[in-house]
Amino acid sequence: MRVVEVRAAVFALVVGFLSLSAMAGEAAFEKVCSSCHSGGFKGMVTGAPNVNEREEWQSFHASKNEEEMRQVVMQGLNDHKPKGGCKKCSDSEINAAIDYVLSVTK
Numbered sequence: 001m002r003v004v005e006v007r008a009a010v011f012a013l014v015v016g017f018l019s020l021s022a023m024a025g026e027a028a029f030e031k032v033c034s035s036c037h038s039g040g041f042k043g044m045v046t047g048a049p050n051v052n053e054r055e056e057w058q059s060f061h062a063s064k065n066e067e068e069m070r071q072v073v074m075q076g077l078n079d080h081k082p083k084g085g086c087k088k089c090s091d092s093e094i095n096a097a098i099d100y101v102l103s104v105t106k
């Protein structure tokens with residue numbers, strides 16, 4: 001392969017990987033987090049910020065950085081269960097879900 005072809009192949013791989021992990025994050029979010037974070041009844045009861053309402057997240061982004069938010073979700077805090085309550089979810093699944101939340105709420 002020529003250099004240009006190698007570059008194109010690497011580029012395609014990276015792009016493929018990035019969009020795959022973004023999809024994995026959204027899927028994990030739908031599975032574990034959306035019951036509280038998509039503005040439904042459970043969201044209303046728990047007071048969880050809705051991912052479709054960027055406004056609701058601004059006070060969270062103002063008071064915590066990404067790492068601190070990750071810690072809340074991973075280890076739990078007050079009403080937030082560790083990993084959003086999904087004991088059998090892997091760290092990478094939850095991290096992908098957090099990435100998704102951050103990407104749509106910032």
Ligand code: HEC
Pocket residue numbers: 029032033034035036037042046047048049060061064068069070072073079080083084085094097098101
């Ligand atoms: C049982 C309901 C529930 C589930 C399920 C849930 N959350 Fe939350 N989440 C909350 C509530 C309530 C808050 C607000 C906590 C607070 O008042 O600080 C919150 C806050 C957050 C925050 C902001 C943290 C902070 O304090 O700055 C992030 C990020 C977040 N959730 C991500 C997730 C992700 C990712 C998942 C799925 C893995 C998830 N949540 C699942 C209820 C839930």
